[in-house]
Amino acid sequence: MAAADIQDNLMTASNDLERLQRLLSDASDALLGHFYGASGQLNHLLHTMAQHPDVDVRQLHDAMQHMAGAITAMQFQDMASQLIHHTNTRLRSCADRPAAEAMGDDEDGTAVVESAPLRPNPVTQDEMDAGSIELF
Numbered sequence: 606m607a608a609a610d611i612q613d614n615l616m617t618a619s620n621d622l623e624r625l626q627r628l629l630s631d632a633s634d635a636l637l638g639h640f641y642g643a644s645g646q647l648n649h650l651l652h653t654m655a656q657h658p659d660v661d662v663r664q665l666h667d668a669m670q671h672m673a674g675a676i677t678a679m680q681f682q683d684m685a686s687q688l689i690h691h692t693n694t695r696l697r698s699c700a701d702r703p704a705a706e707a708m709g710d711d712e713d714g715t716a717v718v719e720s721a722p723l724r725p726n727p728v729t730q731d732e733m734d735a736g737s738i739e740l741f
Contacts, residue, residue: 608703615700633682
């Protein structure tokens with residue numbers, strides 16, 4: 606019975622990670638919408654500045670700061686998604702292994718155990734700073 610309990614707990618954690626991934630994806634979609642909105646505003650500011658050189662450039666600088674923040678947030682979303690997927694794969698592998706050993710094969714065939722990821726961590730970065738931009 607311990608194998609079934611372990612499998613249930615690991616699958617619950619895996620399902621929680623899948624829900625977290627959906628929430629993160631929804632937040633990312635909203636972020637992208639704001640990103641494109643900011644991009645449109647920046648284009649408008651650039652057009653206005655070209656026609657009126659006396660316009661305060663601080664508005665453009667502020668808008669660029671917001672864009673840099675949006676790009677950093679998108680990078681965070683990408684790294685978080687990679688970590689969630691990696692952890693979810695590892696949890697499912699851990700959940701399948703004791704279940705396959707406890708229950709064995711049945712009339713439908715051999716029990717399938719998903720392989721655990723070979724690398725311990727898909728993302729080596731552990732903090733986000735503004736700076737160079739690398740979108741994945």
